[in-house]
Amino acid sequence: MLKIENVFGGYSSSPIIQGIDLAIENAEFFALLGPNGSGKTTLFKLITGQLPIQSGSVLLSGREIPVYSKLEKAKKISVLTQEVLVSFDYTVEEIIRLGRYPHQKGILKQLSKEDRKVIEDVMEKTKIIQFRHTPFSMISGGEKQRVLLAKALAQEPEILLLDEPTNHLDIKHTFQILDLIKKQQQETGLTVLAILHDLNVAALYADRIGLLQNGRLIDVGNADTLRKEAQLKQVYEVDVKTGSHPTVPKPQILMTPEHAERDFFDFYNSYQIEKNSTYIHMQFEHPLRTISNGVIGEGIHWLKHFCNFHVDKHYNCADPKSDLRERLNNYHIPHEATVAMMTAVNLEDMVMETKDINGIPMLVIVTAGVGNAIDVSNEYTISAGTQIGTINTMVFIDAHFTDGALVNACITATEAKTKALHDLQIKDRESDTIATGTSTDALVIGLTQQGEQTPYAGSGTAVGKGIGQLVYRSTKKAVNKYLKRIRQ
Structure with missing residues (x-):
C-alpha cells in the first residue's frame, strides 16, 4: 500500500x-x-x-x-x-x-x-x-x-x-x-x-x-x-454534463463551449417535407434533440433527417439496418444524421397535423397499419419472423426538454396511440381483445430545444396534453385511412 x-x-x-x-x-x-x-x-x-x-x-x-x-x-x-x-x-x-x-x-x-x-x-x-x-x-x-x-x-x-x-x-x-x-x-x-x-x-x-x-x-x-x-x-471552470457510456457502466463527460448558444429560428419555416410512394422525408435546417426506436437513429441524438420508407408487406430482411442505410445512401440522405423507419402501409395515407397548443408549435406525422395489432397483456407467443403492419409516429415540438421529459413524451405519445386503438375497437386477432399497439411500432420525438427548459412532458402537463391530443387525432385518422383502403 x-x-x-x-x-x-x-x-x-x-x-x-x-x-x-x-x-x-x-x-x-x-x-x-x-x-x-x-x-x-x-x-x-x-x-x-x-x-x-x-x-x-x-x-x-x-x-x-x-x-x-x-x-x-x-x-x-x-x-x-x-x-x-x-x-x-x-x-x-x-x-x-x-x-x-x-x-x-x-x-x-x-x-x-x-x-x-x-x-x-x-x-x-x-x-x-x-x-x-x-x-x-x-x-x-x-x-x-x-x-x-x-x-x-x-x-x-x-x-x-x-x-x-x-x-x-x-x-x-x-x-x-x-x-x-x-x-x-x-x-x-x-x-x-x-x-x-x-x-x-x-x-x-x-x-x-x-x-x-x-x-x-x-x-x-x-x-x-x-x-x-x-x-x-x-x-x-467549464460547463459540463455527465451521462453514461452505452456499453460500459461508467460515466462520460460532455463539455459545453461558450459559443454553443444557438440563434432562435422559426419552427414552421425550419423544415421541408418530401413525400412519394417510396418514402417520407422530413428535413430540418437545424438538428433536433431526438429520442427514437427507429431502425436507424435509435436512442437519444441530435438529428436533422426523419424518414419513413415503404417496404413490401412480405418484407423479410436479415439486416434491416444495412438495407435502410443503402436506401438512404441512394437518396443522398446521411444515415448518421437520420432517424429511419419502415412500413408496409401506403404512404399516401399519411396523416400530418400541425397546431399551436398553449403557445407551443407542434407537428405530428402518422402512418398506420394494424394487420398485426397486438394486445401486449396477453401471454401467447408471437410467431417468429418480421411483421410490417405497423404504426409509425413522428412528433416534432418547438420546446426545450430534459432527457427525462423526452422519455415522458414517449410515454404520453404511446398512451395517446393506445387510446385511439381502444376507441376504434382495434383487436388482437389471436386473443380477440383490444390491441395496445402493433408488434413493430416506431416512434420519434424531436425537440428544437428552444425556450425555457421543461423537465416534464407527461399527460398532466400542458405540453403533454398537446402531444396526446395531436397523436390521438392523427392515429385515428391514419388507422381509418388504412381500414378504408383494405376494405375497398
Missing part, C-alpha cells in the same frame, strides 16, 4: 501541495485528476523523492520513502511519463534491459536467465518483440511509448506511476497503452497511480479517482465521482 499522510511540499517555502491524505490500495488503478497547476505532477515528485517533503510523510509498504535506497525504490516503483526522449540511440531491447538493472547482482551486472525471461515476457505483452533490434529513434510515437512501458514493467515494480503517459498519443495508441496496463494490473496485482488528462479515459480505466484543486484533494471516490457536475464545473 502507498500511504500519503498530511503531506505539504513543492518548489519553494510556499507549498503547492497542502495537507494531502490518501491511501492507494494494493492492486488498484487510482487516477489523479485536476486542471493544469492543481499540483498533480508535484505530488508525483514528492512521492518519488524528486522534491523534498516539507511536512507529512509518504509510506510504501509501511516504510517512509526516504528510508529506501535508490535501488530498493527502483524495485518497488517504476515511472512512465509522456516523455519519449532517449539520450542515446539504443535499440529497443537495450532500452528494456535497463529496466532489469535494479535486480542484477555483482559489479558487472550481467543479465541472468531470469532477467532474459522477464525481458522476453514484457516484449511479448507489449507487442514490440519484432522491434527488438530496431533503433529506438526509428519507431513511431505509439511504439516508443510501448517500449518505455515494457522497460517499466521489466522492473517488476509493485507500483507503476503514470504521469500523463498518453497525452501526446492518438486514440488508438492511448487505448493500446492503457489496455496493456489494465491487463497487467488485473493479472499480476500491479498497483497503478496515474495522472490522466482526459476525464472520460479516467472514468473507463480507474477503480478510484482523486480530484485535485489548488494543491488540495477535494474528492475521492469511484468513477461516479465524475457524475458530480457542479463540482467538475467548479474545478475545471
Whole structure:
C-alpha cells in the first residue's frame, strides 16, 4: 500500500501541495485528476523523492520513502511519463534491459536467465518483440511509448506511476497503452497511480479517482465521482454534463463551449417535407434533440433527417439496418444524421397535423397499419419472423426538454396511440381483445430545444396534453385511412 499522510511540499517555502491524505490500495488503478497547476505532477515528485517533503510523510509498504535506497525504490516503483526522449540511440531491447538493472547482482551486472525471461515476457505483452533490434529513434510515437512501458514493467515494480503517459498519443495508441496496463494490473496485482488528462479515459480505466484543486484533494471516490457536475464545473471552470457510456457502466463527460448558444429560428419555416410512394422525408435546417426506436437513429441524438420508407408487406430482411442505410445512401440522405423507419402501409395515407397548443408549435406525422395489432397483456407467443403492419409516429415540438421529459413524451405519445386503438375497437386477432399497439411500432420525438427548459412532458402537463391530443387525432385518422383502403 502507498500511504500519503498530511503531506505539504513543492518548489519553494510556499507549498503547492497542502495537507494531502490518501491511501492507494494494493492492486488498484487510482487516477489523479485536476486542471493544469492543481499540483498533480508535484505530488508525483514528492512521492518519488524528486522534491523534498516539507511536512507529512509518504509510506510504501509501511516504510517512509526516504528510508529506501535508490535501488530498493527502483524495485518497488517504476515511472512512465509522456516523455519519449532517449539520450542515446539504443535499440529497443537495450532500452528494456535497463529496466532489469535494479535486480542484477555483482559489479558487472550481467543479465541472468531470469532477467532474459522477464525481458522476453514484457516484449511479448507489449507487442514490440519484432522491434527488438530496431533503433529506438526509428519507431513511431505509439511504439516508443510501448517500449518505455515494457522497460517499466521489466522492473517488476509493485507500483507503476503514470504521469500523463498518453497525452501526446492518438486514440488508438492511448487505448493500446492503457489496455496493456489494465491487463497487467488485473493479472499480476500491479498497483497503478496515474495522472490522466482526459476525464472520460479516467472514468473507463480507474477503480478510484482523486480530484485535485489548488494543491488540495477535494474528492475521492469511484468513477461516479465524475457524475458530480457542479463540482467538475467548479474545478475545471467549464460547463459540463455527465451521462453514461452505452456499453460500459461508467460515466462520460460532455463539455459545453461558450459559443454553443444557438440563434432562435422559426419552427414552421425550419423544415421541408418530401413525400412519394417510396418514402417520407422530413428535413430540418437545424438538428433536433431526438429520442427514437427507429431502425436507424435509435436512442437519444441530435438529428436533422426523419424518414419513413415503404417496404413490401412480405418484407423479410436479415439486416434491416444495412438495407435502410443503402436506401438512404441512394437518396443522398446521411444515415448518421437520420432517424429511419419502415412500413408496409401506403404512404399516401399519411396523416400530418400541425397546431399551436398553449403557445407551443407542434407537428405530428402518422402512418398506420394494424394487420398485426397486438394486445401486449396477453401471454401467447408471437410467431417468429418480421411483421410490417405497423404504426409509425413522428412528433416534432418547438420546446426545450430534459432527457427525462423526452422519455415522458414517449410515454404520453404511446398512451395517446393506445387510446385511439381502444376507441376504434382495434383487436388482437389471436386473443380477440383490444390491441395496445402493433408488434413493430416506431416512434420519434424531436425537440428544437428552444425556450425555457421543461423537465416534464407527461399527460398532466400542458405540453403533454398537446402531444396526446395531436397523436390521438392523427392515429385515428391514419388507422381509418388504412381500414378504408383494405376494405375497398
